[in-house]
Amino acid sequence: MQPSDLKNLTVAIVGAGYGGAAAAKALSLLGVNVTVYEQAREIREVGAGIGLRPATVDRFRRWGMFDQIAAVTSASDAFEILTGDGHPIMKEEWPGIGDFDVPTKTHLVHRGDFIETLVAALPDGVLQVGRKVASIEDQGDRATLTFTDGDTVTADLVIAADGIRSTIREQLFTDAQPVFAGEHAYRVVIDADAAHGLVVDDNLRMYIGHGTKVYFLPLRHRGQVSFDITTLHHDGAWAPEITREQLVDTVQGFDERIVRITEELDLDALVNRACYDIDAVDQWHTDAVVLLGDAAHAMLHHQGQGANSAIMDAGAIADALQEAGSVKEALALYQSRRKPETDKLQAVSRQGWSEDELSEVFPGQRPESQQAAAR
Template sequence: MKATDLQNLNIAIIGAGYGGAASAKALSLLGATVNVYEQASKIGEVGAGIGLRPSTMDRFRQWGSFEAIAAVSSPSDTFEILTADNNPIMEEAWPGINDFEVETKTHLIHRGDFIDALIGVLPEGMVHLGHKLIEIQDQGATSVLTFANGTVVEADLVIGADGIKSVVRKALFGDNQPVFSGEHAYRAVISMEEAADMINDDNLRMFIGRGTKVYLLPLRHRNQLSFDITALCPDSTWAPEVSKEQLLATVAGFDERIVAMARNLDMDTVSIRAVYDINPVDSWHTDSVVIMGDAAHAMLHHQGQGANSAIMDAGALADALLEADSVAEALALFQATRKPVTDELQRISRSGWSEDELNEVFPGQKPASQSKVEV
């Protein structure tokens, strides 16, 4: 689109998470008027650590946000996969480190620090808290948004970055309900001292047991460790109650130092969630509305690509607006560019367990997300 067209573009982004905040930065740099509407009354992100891949960090470099992210993260060279009792299976460099003009490593970061850094580089007043979307009317060239607080907004482009339970997706693109994976995720952040001698660098380690995976993700810039456990479990309660004894049972047979870390956890500090994704969404856009991130392609966390995919969506959307002649053409180009990639990531992320493991926990059946899905 021409610079004058982009400067006259009024964009409303629903959701101030990773994808929404990154889109706000990328699109505001094009000269568009951007407003972000977030239903929460304050910005916050629970959970633990994630890895931002080189391609993601390169986007931040393009947007002038690299230093803000780097200041609250640790650069990582490799990831390692080990058996439950700490015998090496493989170690590889993060892919893409040398794909750019400047060596660009994966950066390990706490989710809270990440969202704070993303929001921190946006102009003051761009993010509007306490705005829960209750209705969207797609009028073709524009759309009208109605929020629970009575605010009504009209925009030339609406971006639904409102997560796995997206209101925008349900209203316009199909009621793809969250699908239970058959897994629980237990996440905590502990001090580096509690990691015994298991961590002496900035590299991610995954330990594979039967029906359980343990991830140790160093946050050495914080002197902390992200301690994450993913375990097969038939309980689909969104936020299940899990006892210390149940948690310890999931890591039985792991290296004694991992068991000790679990035993020493304060359960009040552990984020406990059943794990969900969605089936692929057939269409992501109309002529003036588009969904992205988890709203378009929520995926399981086995590949560590959820947040990265949202950032890459933001970059691809900005690129499409620059390349196309109109908003409608840009949204079609965005979907054509990103959907094949995220469809494949969704498919791969659902193949994280062996048939024997699944049959052990789900005798005679599979959780819906582990069944074959055509994409």
Template sequence: MKTEDLNNINIAIVGGGYAGVTAALALSQIGANVTVYEQAHATGEVGAGIGLRPASIKLFRKLGIFDDIAAVTSPSKAFDIVDAQGNPITTEEWPQKDGDENTTRMIHRRDFIDALTKNLPEGMLQLDHKLIDLKDNGNSATLTFANGNEVTADLVVGADGIRSKVREIFGHYEPVPAFAHAYRVVLDGSEAQGLLTDDNLRLYLDSETGNMIYFLPLRHRGPNGQVSFDITVLSDDTSWSPQVTREEILHAIRNFDERLIRMVENMDLDKVNFRSAFDIDPVETWNSDSIVLIGDAAHAMLHHQGQGANSAVIDGGALADALRNADSLTSALANFVAERKEPTQALQRISRESWNQESASTSAFPEKDQISY
């Protein structure tokens, strides 16, 4: 689209997470008028660590925020998959590195969202805006918020997560339970029982129970470094925030390395984030002429391949590229969906397969032959 056309487009982004903020950065840099509406009263992200893949790092360089990302990350060489006792199953370097400068980098979720939001132009992020109604007018859309504000925009970007309100306009997609719990906590390196030795992501896999422990190093954080510790266990309990005792966790990880067991024995359960794992079924329709879905609103996926956040930020960059390169908003949205729908739905399918001894011994990255990044 021509610069003058982009300058006249008003875009409302619903959701101030990774997808929404990255999209805002990218869209504002091509000249669009962007406002991000976030329902929370304050910014921030709880939880644990993630790995930013090479394609995401490449995008951050393009957006001019790589230095801010690099300041709160550690580069990683490989993904190590081991059995419950730490015996090697597979070690594989991160795929499709675009040179060492764009290698996967480990980051805490809070540091990530802070690095993104601090680069937004002042006033672009509007807090305390919970969407309660959305009307598609054809060539525009009108949003109504719980605080009484009403906004009409040329384009509404639904970046409001797995329980997206924007997505409801395209159909009813409830979160789908994976019948698994994820218990996540960030621990000081001094509590890691000597296991925090490098910057590689490590997956401990118990072939007997199917339970897993993700051990993600954050050695750049604090004088001792930190580790993001994620215990994933099978469970029939699908409550959003399950109530779990230490004894139940210890029973679930009974076959694991005694050092991992000691970490659980010593950890402060008040600091643990307890969640059931959910994704969504593939969404058939992502857009109209004035509304489009990105991130988890379009393709929420399970955490086993670590691609949820990466897919979300890549969506944001791809949406801006689509607007810049197309002749009209309508064709831009069609091009964006055509580019992003197939690879992200492939990742949804692969992530649902989780891990077992056979798949882990084949490759640490089963997605690498099915997607282009």
């Protein structure tokens, strides 16, 4: 689309998470008239750290945000996989470091710092909070959002960045519900001094035991580490309860320092989540509405690609709008570029457990996501 066409384009983004905020940044740089509608009254993230892959960091460099991202992150060279008791299995450099004109590492960041940095980079007036979407009407060349307070907004393009339980996906694309993966994730950020000497560099480490994985993501710029225990479990409640004894039991046989960290955790600071994803969505767009991030392809966290995929989606939408002749053509181009990649990531992320581990926790059966991965 021509620059003059982009400047006349109105875009409504539903959701101010990573993907929605990144899309707003990318589109605002093109001169698009963009507004983000977020249902929460305060933008905040709790829980763990994440790794921003080289391709994601390169996007921020292209958007003029590298310095802001670098200020709240630690640059990481490699990731490691170890047995539960600490014996090395593999160590590899992050893929993609040398793919750009400037060597670009993976950057480790606290989720809260990341979303604050993204939102702070948006132009004034772009973000509206406390705006929950009740319904959407697709009118072909435009779409109208109706909010729970009765207010309506019509835009040339609506970007649904409203997460794994997307209202817009359910109303326009599929009523398929999130799929329980048969696992829980218990996440917390602790001081590096409380990690019993395990914070030695900026590499991500994953310790693998039977039916449990421990993710250890240093945030040395904060003097902290993100600590994640992911374990197979029957309970599909979104926020399951856990006792200290149960938590410690999940890491029996692991490195004694991991056991000690678990024994000393502040359970009030722990974020407990049952793990869900969605099956691949066949169609991401109409002529005026498009899905982005978890709304399009929510995936399990084993590959660490959920946030990265949302950022890459945002960049791909902006690129497609510049390259195509119309919004309709741009959305088709966006899906053709991104869906094959995210379909692969969704499938690989579901292959996190051995048959023996699954059969012990789910004798004679398995969670729906594991059934789908096996087909």
